[in-house]
Amino acid sequence: MLFNSWLYIAFLVVVVLVYWFFLSNKKYYRNIFLLLISYFFYGCWDWRFLGLIFLSSLIDYFVSLKIFENAGNKKVWLILSLACNLGLLFVFKYFNFFIESWVDLMNSVGFQTDYYSLSLILPVGISFYTFQTLSYTIDVYRGVLKPVKSSVAFFAYVSFFPQLVAGPIERACNLLPQFEKIKSFNPVPFASGVKLIIWGLFKKMVIADYCAIYVNHIFSNYTQASSSELLLGAVFFGFQIYGDFSGYTDIAIGSARLLGFDLMKNFRTPYFATTLADFWRRWHISLTTWFRDYLYIPLGGSRGGLKKTIRNVWIIFLVSGFWHGANWTFIIWGGIHALFFMPYLLKWNENSFFKKFPAILGTLFTFAIVSLAWVFFRAPSVSVAYDYLKGIFVNENSGIFDQILWVPSLLIILFLILEKTIKDSEVPSIFKFESVVFRRVFIVVTIGCILFFSLITTQNEFIYFQF
């Protein structure tokens, strides 16, 4: 059930009506309802994986209680949780990658090794809910969180449908208490939730899906594409993935808000970042902060001197790349970010020479680095990504399009103008005009644009569902 489908809209309307009509002040039954519809939502993809999410929730529910009760050795219980969660992730997501890489390595040094792989489908959202349950157990272990007693509330927290398949990766301390509160209907956040859903659909169906038409064609025919087409292909992909992922996040946050829940912010207009460090404070915030809190800081963070900090930053980025997918392309993507993060660590940006440059140059440079890395993220293999990037500089092809790609380019410019008006808010300023009439006119026009573009594009899945 895709967020950008009529089926989801119908599902959400029914859920919201039942929720506010009958259940909002009955905490226990409300949580059971949320749990059941979340499992139904997840089961629509593949009901067989419901067992996995149930198992992951069950382990962390009991392990956290045991840790809190100080039963036996706390560390053993934590290791048990880590082993189970990361074990599931390893089997479903990384097993074949390690086997393939091992076989390739053996064959390259002259040992003929038999190939063995598991025919497993990657359960949708496994990386997201695994990280969510892990953070809960680690927080309980650290003593910053008391384990929740209600199993229903905990299971509903893990499987909460708006953010189940692609985040934001919520922290228990933010989301879990919300399951224990009595909800009262408030039209203000409800209206803001609706606006956020509309803006999310705009990002997904107008920006991302339209750019996807060009991106897919350019990446599939990169050997025939001209240099400028390859360059635009990389830029378009940057906007495709941003529109896609942040669009999903907005719909998720908006949907949760319709049910009286507040999810954390995941994006803050990242393409206006002036440095790569700034970019990572604005892009996929829930994952960045997760890695910061549960990997970077435990590794020592920036406390052990420059060398250790550099090491830790490289680890974070490489692991982050690997989190996205079991492919060397993602690891290189992380590596590029780590590499270009170094000047920031070495404080080159504080040099008076660099400070003379206007901020816009920083934004453009950051965007160029991010776009370069996106090529590895999008390409099916490292060699394709390499050839693609080489083609930007050396291709002399006449190209695969007969016309200048002005429509997606103009669309992106329009999108950037709207994004610029967001600032610290969630939606563009046109959704927040003083005049109610103007505000509503813009909302109607935005919905019109979404419907119009739905005639042009095909319904695509969200990119981050594969992670």
Next chain:
Amino acid sequence: MNLSISNFRYFFKTIFSYLKILVVLVIAMELSLFVLQKLNMLPFNGPSYDASLVQKTNLYADMNPLHGVWRFPNAKARISGGCYDAMNYSNSIGARDDEWKEGEYEKSAIVLGDSYIEGYGVNEEYRATEVFEKKSGIKMKNMAISGHFGPTQYRLLYKRFKDEITHDYVFVGLNLPNELKDEDYEKWKNKSRYRPYLTGEYPNYELTYGSVPLSKSIFTEKKGISSLVKNVLNEYSQIYHFILFYSTKLKVTYWDMNLKEEASEEALDTQNLDRIRYNLEQIDSLSGDRKVFVFRVPSEKTEIEIDRNYNYLKRKTNKTGNIIFLDFPANFQVPKNLYFNCDPHWNQEGNKYVGEGLYQAFKAAFYTDKL
């Protein structure tokens, strides 16, 4: 606290206010487009506001037990998409052409073919057959039709009408390799359309119809609700045309991409090619002493593949009768800009180009074979 009555009032008030805005915006846009249309400032045709064009029935349907699809006699319809807009009129026998009067033409020909030959998307006077007609002086009685129509049906249609319609020649346009797919009984036998196929081996074919009887075909006379709604919008809404035109325009590159297909290197589909040549031979036999001119529908898409199939037919078809295969001038291809942007058929210029090419091909055959 659950939803209260005041919440509901607020909710419905808000929805109602959005609806009011929507209605005002729609009316404002309709009026603006109407004015721009009147000032000839829009790149698309607007609605006709003609109630007679809103019809509950289709122009054509699976209706004939012999050959399946055909047009209703003396009917009219506006066939439009985002990049084409044409009026279609059928004459008293259901052909998309004017009424043919006996003795009015010195020479005339029955033309058989599919949507390309029918002139899908362009008005009658601009079709390739009309261009050819003007140049050659031969009245082209166009009996081509779109809507799942292949060589077996060309033959059966010809068989049905050959004695009713005065003619001196027969022209058959072959849309290769599309015709190969159309003739494939195994592929289509369980589809929900009624149509004839040839089964068996050359030349001992049997005429077989798919599993769906005529009464159960999905392509019926009565329009479905969605096409009726589209029809109403087509004739009464400027916004509909605006959306249709611009959504198509933005899709153009997408269509371009699909055009760039590689020619198939697979072995020739001789089974279906033999079915086509059998039909050609039968048309030749049915036509008596008349000459049958066969030509391929030129395309930009997979020229090599078309030529491979066409050459097979030229080589194998029994030419003891009167079949003449016309050859377009060397390297005759229809450039991409002569197609509609949103549809694989030729536009008005494309029809002109093909009509002139066909005339050159015809002239070349005329000088060599003597009519």
